Amino acid sequence: MVTAPSASDINRFLDQAIGLAAANVAAGGGPFGALVVTPDGRIHEGVNHVTRDNDPTAHAEVVAIRTAAAASATFDLSGAVLYASCEPCPLCLAAALWARIGQVHFAADRQAAAGAGFDDALFYEYFDGSRPDLMPVRQTAVPAADVPFQAWHDNPDRVEY
Amino acid sequence: MVTAPSASDINRFLDQAIGLAAANVAAGGGPFGALVVTPDGRIHEGVNHVTRDNDPTAHAEVVAIRTAAAASATFDLSGAVLYASCEPCPLCLAAALWARIGQVHFAADRQAAAGAGFDDALFYEYFDGSRPDLMPVRQTAVPAADVPFQAWHDNPDRVEY
Numbered sequence: 001m002v003t004a005p006s007a008s009d010i011n012r013f014l015d016q017a018i019g020l021a022a023a024n025v026a027a028g029g030g031p032f033g034a035l036v037v038t039p040d041g042r043i044h045e046g047v048n049h050v051t052r053d054n055d056p057t058a059h060a061e062v063v064a065i066r067t068a069a070a071a072s073a074t075f076d077l078s079g080a081v082l083y084a085s086c087e088p089c090p091l092c093l094a095a096a097l098w099a100r101i102g103q104v105h106f107a108a109d110r111q112a113a114a115g116a117g118f119d120d121a122l123f124y125e126y127f128d129g130s131r132p133d134l135m136p137v138r139q140t141a142v143p144a145a146d147v148p149f150q151a152w153h154d155n156p157d158r159v160e161y
Numbered sequence: 162m163v164t165a166p167s168a169s170d171i172n173r174f175l176d177q178a179i180g181l182a183a184a185n186v187a188a189g190g191g192p193f194g195a196l197v198v199t200p201d202g203r204i205h206e207g208v209n210h211v212t213r214d215n216d217p218t219a220h221a222e223v224v225a226i227r228t229a230a231a232a233s234a235t236f237d238l239s240g241a242v243l244y245a246s247c248e249p250c251p252l253c254l255a256a257a258l259w260a261r262i263g264q265v266h267f268a269a270d271r272q273a274a275a276g277a278g279f280d281d282a283l284f285y286e287y288f289d290g291s292r293p294d295l296m297p298v299r300q301t302a303v304p305a306a307d308v309p310f311q312a313w314h315d316n317p318d319r320v321e322y
Binding site: 010011014024026028030031032050053054059062065066069072074075086087089090093094095096098099100101103106107113115116117123126127139142151152153158159161 | 168172176182185187191193194212215217223227230233246252254255261273274287289303305309310312313320321322
């Protein structure tokens with residue numbers, strides 16, 4: 001259950017995410033900032049660290065989600081809201097889904113990101129099926145494929161998520 | 162440019178990823194393992210650490226990509242191949258796209274993951290547009306939206322990716 005933020009909250013948090021993004025550029029990073037606001041009202045920040053950390057997954061939203069989860073000592077951020085200076089790419093949307101983020105608000109869109117030289121719009125085309133050539137993905141049948149799931153099923157102490 | 166691995170290489174690396182996945186279950190983790198093989202022939206491992214680390218993004222493939230990028234001191238893994246014990250979910254595919262992974266091979270599929278209780282198949286439906294209700298995503302026009310991209314454009318020292 002997510003309590004809908006007010007319009008003024010949305011504007012305020014988006015401005016804060018934009019401020020993080022602009023400051024990150026000045027610090028040598030990418031032009032992206034994000035916040036995760038958890039149901040307890042705490043604000044968890046993230047900025048893009050891809051080039052600084054040599055981490056292709058260190059998008060602002062992913063960093064904010066990882067920070068919020070670690071600070072909350074849980075992998076389940078149900079009821080949290082994600083604010084991003086720019087429309088989250090598929091990586092960030094999928095991270096938000098797995099984190100059980102309740103809703104997402106953003107300011108600039110994927111075309112603005114593309115205009116700045118980023119591949120968000122292109123990767124959306126991968127996921128809508130129009131650019132499968134970007135990365136071939138193939139299944140190979142191997143006899144042991146089900147062994148990990150069987151071990152998981154047989155483990156009474158498994159932590160499900 | 163990715164040199165296509167041989168069928169025996171694919172089988173061997175998938176078996177190795179499956180072995181990591183099964184060992185991770187025994188260690189209390191999720192039933193997923195992955196390898197990134199970089200063009201220099203080095204093998205970078207990853208297993209699922211979501212529950213152990215309270216990190217909803219710590220999927221085996223993401224961990225392997227982050228490990229490979231850090232070990233290679235680059236955010237660009239062009240020419241690398243990703244092997245996964247199970248079909249990568251949208252988070253992992255997007256991470257691979259951003260990392261410029263050349264090709265992906267997997268053993269078990271998303272239905273096997275669903276059968277084990279994981280939401281991979283459900284999140285694929287989010288990306289094919291049939292389940293937008295899973296997470297509302299909304300744009301709000303704020304006056305400062307373009308400020309970070311303008312700062313990026315004006316920064317002659319920006320590191321593009």
